[in-house]
Amino acid sequence: MTVTEPTTSARTLVLTETVDRLSTATSPAQVTEIVAAAVRALTGADGATFVLREDDQCFYADENAITPLWKGSRFPLTACVSGWSMLHRQTVVIADIYDDDRVPHDAYRPTFVSSLCMAPIRSSDPIGALGAYWAESHVPEPEVVRHLEVLANSTAVALENLELRGAIARRSAERDQEAARADELDAAMHSLVHDLRGPLGAMMGFSELVADGTATDVTSAAAYAHSALGAGQRMSDQIDRMLSIYRLSTEPLHIEPLDLSAVAEGIAADLRVQGRARNATIExxxxxxxxxxxxxxxxxxxxxxxxxxxxxxxxxEAAIRLRSLGSDGAFHTLEVSDNGVGFDAPEPDSVFRPLTRLHSAEEFPGTGLGLASVARIVALHGGAVSARGEKGIGAAFTFSLPAAS
Structure with a gap:
């Protein structure tokens, strides 16, 4: 049987339409499907494959053929014709596959293939190959081969455009994240400056009282000095907690299997020794x-x-509890709850923003940075965090961490 190849005008139309479709492709899968169909239309072949290079292997990403070929399969570069074409950066035409040592005959015997033509995608540095296969012995005309090579080059451009588009999208997302972090940092720093003015003013005021002789005895001077030291310590704690949050993003994670319950027991024991959890039941x-x-x-x-x-x-009768809410296999969801004063916030998750306070410093002293640190740590592990509370009833903080395998 004689193979009928498309006319020059037909091939030109196929190339034009294919390049137009490739220009609007939004995924590699779309590209492979479009191109595999175009190879058959361009060459008059009985089958076509789209092969991608994955390090030292050929991945048969897509196909368009009268019967199945190797879609989804992987072969070593050195064990198939597509690999030979990529390694040698040249098009291969084989009239009889059983009369060529470059063909892995055992892989071809279950198929209809008798002849083939393989063109590398991007000849200067191949990232894949396009294969055309015929059921009857056939050698394509040089012009057909040349058109297949043009299609391969157009395919390379389409894949590179997709990669560039993805890189731009990623960079745009990164810029948005960086802008959000910058806004967050800017707001946090303004709040921090405001909060530091309090202890700084106290330090200066008490120091001035000592310096100008207002303290008429040692006891008064010591009291003023003690108050100044306390204000300085509050300032130092505030700065340290702020810095700790923004250092979290720069240190590499050291992931390992962890008994979270044992860690929590150690923290609870320390709180009891310090006398801070004397009246609390920690479960x-x-x-x-x-x-x-x-x-x-x-x-x-x-x-x-x-x-x-x-x-x-x-x-x-204070009660604090750490419990598991279950696992989906990938992440373990946990909750720390208490029966304390609770909180009432229109947006409960706003408590995780740096320097957010739902109670005055006079009621409950603190830096307003602890929960921001919690949120950052959970995010670094890929998890999610949320909060809920009710005034006079208590609060609960739910977070997820990767489950131990």
Missing amino acids: IEPAIRVAADPALVHLLLSNLFDNAVKYTSTSD
Whole structure:
């Protein structure tokens, strides 16, 4: 049987329409489907494959053929004709596949293929190859081969455009994130400056009283000095907590299997030794296991427990609880709850913004940075965090961390 090849005008029309369709393709899958169909229309072949290079392997990404070929399969570059075409950066025409040592005959025997033509995608540095196959022995005309090579070059441009478009989209998203972080940092720094003026003013005021002789005895001077030191310590704590939040994003994570319950028990024990949780019952569900950075998880739980202890300090029967809400296989969802003063916020998750306070510093002293640190740590692990509260009833903070395998 003689193979009828498309006319020059037909091939030109195929190329024109294909290039037009490739210009609007939005995914690699669209490109492979469009091109595989175009190879058959362009060459009059009985089948076509779209092969992509993956390191030292050929991945048969798509096909358009009278019967199945190798879609989804992977072969070593050195074990197939598409690999030979990529490695040697040249088009291959084989009239009889069983009379050429470059063809893996066992892979071809289940197929209809008798002849083939393979052109590299981007000849200067191939990223793939286009294959045309015939059921009857056939050698395509040089002009047909040349048109296949033109299609291969157009395919390379389409793939590169997709890659560039993706890079631009990623960079745009990164810029948006950077802008959001910059806005957040700018707002936080303005709040920080405002908050630091309080302890700074106290330090200067008490120091001035000592310096100008207002303190008439040692006891008064010591009291003023002690107050100045306390204000200085509050300022130092505020600065340290702010810096800790923004350092979190720059340190690499060290993920390892972790007994979260054991970490929580250690923190609870420290709180009891310090006398801060003297009147609180701390209940920790045993054997909660996650995959996370130990140091960051310790900081996360410390902040949540510190909050719970602080806001239950006025309760006669304070209760703090860490429990598991379950796992979806990828992430473990957990909750730290308390029966403290709670909070009432139109947007509960606003508590995770730096320097946000739902109670005055006179009621409950603090930096307003602990929960922001919690949110940042959870985000670094790919999880989610949320809060809910009710005044006079208590508060609960839910967060997810990668589940231990």
